[in-house]
Amino acid sequence: MNRVILIKYGELSTKKGNRSFFINTLYNNICSKLVNYDVKITKDRARMTILFKDEDLDNIKDIVSKIFGIHTFHVAFVCSSDVDDIKNTLLNVISDEKFKSFKIETKRSNKQFPIHSQDFNKVLGGLLLKNIPNITVDVHKPDMWIKVEIRDDETYIYYNTYNGCGGYPTGTQAKGMLMLSGGIDSPVAGYLAMKRGVVFDAVYFEAIPHTSLDAREKVITLCKKLSSYTNNINLHIVNFTPIQEEIYKHCRDDYVITIMRRMMYRIMDKLCQKYNGLIIINGESIGQVASQTLTSMSVINNVTNIPVIRPVGCMDKLEIIDIARKIDTYETSILPYEDCCTVFVPKHPVINPKLEIAIEEENKFDYTSLIDNVIDSLNTIKISNDATEDKFKDLL
Ligand code: ATP
Numbered sequence: 001m002n003r004v005i006l007i008k009y010g011e012l013s014t015k016k017g018n019r020s021f022f023i024n025t026l027y028n029n030i031c032s033k034l035v036n037y038d039v040k041i042t043k044d045r046a047r048m049t050i051l052f053k054d055e056d057l058d059n060i061k062d063i064v065s066k067i068f069g070i071h072t073f074h075v076a077f078v079c080s081s082d083v084d085d086i087k088n089t090l091l092n093v094i095s096d097e098k099f100k101s102f103k104i105e106t107k108r109s110n111k112q113f114p115i116h117s118q119d120f121n122k123v124l125g126g127l128l129l130k131n132i133p134n135i136t137v138d139v140h141k142p143d144m145w146i147k148v149e150i151r152d153d154e155t156y157i158y159y160n161t162y163n164g165c166g167g168y169p170t171g172t173q174a175k176g177m178l179m180l181s182g183g184i185d186s187p188v189a190g191y192l193a194m195k196r197g198v199v200f201d202a203v204y205f206e207a208i209p210h211t212s213l214d215a216r217e218k219v220i221t222l223c224k225k226l227s228s229y230t231n232n233i234n235l236h237i238v239n240f241t242p243i244q245e246e247i248y249k250h251c252r253d254d255y256v257i258t259i260m261r262r263m264m265y266r267i268m269d270k271l272c273q274k275y276n277g278l279i280i281i282n283g284e285s286i287g288q289v290a291s292q293t294l295t296s297m298s299v300i301n302n303v304t305n306i307p308v309i310r311p312v313g314c315m316d317k318l319e320i321i322d323i324a325r326k327i328d329t330y331e332t333s334i335l336p337y338e339d340c341c342t343v344f345v346p347k348h349p350v351i352n353p354k355l356e357i358a359i360e361e362e363n364k365f366d367y368t369s370l371i372d373n374v375i376d377s378l379n380t381i382k383i384s385n386d387a388t389e390d391k392f393k394d395l396l
């Protein structure tokens with residue numbers, strides 16, 4: 001018997017004017033993710049269906065549960081919209097299930113269908129009571145809540161619900177640039193931005209030999225995990241060593257972190273211009289460390305006019321960790337490799353830096369040409385979760 005995955009859109013259904021753009025983007029994202037599977041995908045304004053081969057169901061469910069813009073989905077049996085066919089199909093599929101109580105909910109978008117929804121609930125309920133021993137109707141807390149959706153050409157019968165990851169389809173917003181360190185916060189920030197439909201390139205600042213290649217591998221792994229929610233992500237690796245060394249040579253100890261982060265923001269500003277990023281995304285969270293007090297953030301942010309979005313800005317660490325576990329980045333993030341922000345941490349970083357002092361200190365060396373040099377020598381890798389994308393990349 002044919003089954004389909006029946007997808008409900010959730011939040012995007014509130015976007016009236018943009019609705020078809022959202023649906024088309026979601027459709028393209030699903031096609032792209034399932035390009036290696038033998039599927040037939042259909043869409044309309046309320047639903048999308050994926051007709052699949054039985055042996056692929058588990059894999060496809062896994063993939064669909066990671067595509068943004070999907071609120072819930074069901075695995076539904078399909079039959080024609082003929083009264084007898086619906087009755088036979090229901091009886092057939094339900095006989096394999098174990099339950100004591102049930103409820104039937106019919107929705108009839110096919111107004112040619114000869115029986116009203118309420119009446120058809122009774123017809124189907126009566127059919128089950130007559131044919132299956134020891135079951136009762138319970139409209140409040142049924143073991144089995146059976147939905148029957150009667151549409152023009154076919155009918156869907158289902159009694160399971162799987163959660164999608166919600167949000168808006170990736171690609172319904174413009175592009176940002178994510179500052180991706182090996183820590184816990186920035187992958188979560190990236191995930192939350194993607195959930196709003198944002199696509200991004202990731203940028204990692206490394207300071208070899210002060211940081212190791214293992215630290216780079218860790219960031220690549222994190223990027224790969226994030227890419228399972230989208231298609232591929234360009235990861236730009238910035239060689240931050242020359243700038244960092246100059247900062248340590250010339251600037252007063254308590255300001256090195258402030259200045260280091262101002263340099264990172266300057267580089268992010270240039271990379272946004274180079275790669276058409278409209279926003280900078282990062283994992284800063286208010287008060288987490290000295291460089292994330294509001295005073296610090298304001299002095300650091302002062303070098304760019306590009307909006308900086310901080311998706312975890314107002315979250316507790318424990319809330320961030322919960323999401324990191326859910327998206328499977330936590331175990332990688334806690335691997336103990338040094339980051340360029342942690343290798344030379346001063347004993348007493350300034351908590352309330354002054355803008356004039358930061359400017360005075362950083363003017364002790366020629367950072368402009370150093371920044372141009374690191375951008376010229378950028379190392380970019382395309383990270384993807386699997387090797388299937390190329391066929392569909394023009395759709396995204
Ligand atoms: P995370 O915040 O990701 O857990 P962290 O706590 O070590 O790592 P912070 O020092 O809190 O990082 O830095 C705040 C944010 O700045 C990070 O979330 C990340 O977005 C950005 N950032 C810090 N270090 C780097 C780096 N080496 N490369 C890219 N971005 C970085």
Ligand code: MG
Pocket residue numbers: 183185283284285288
């Ligand atoms: Mg942090």
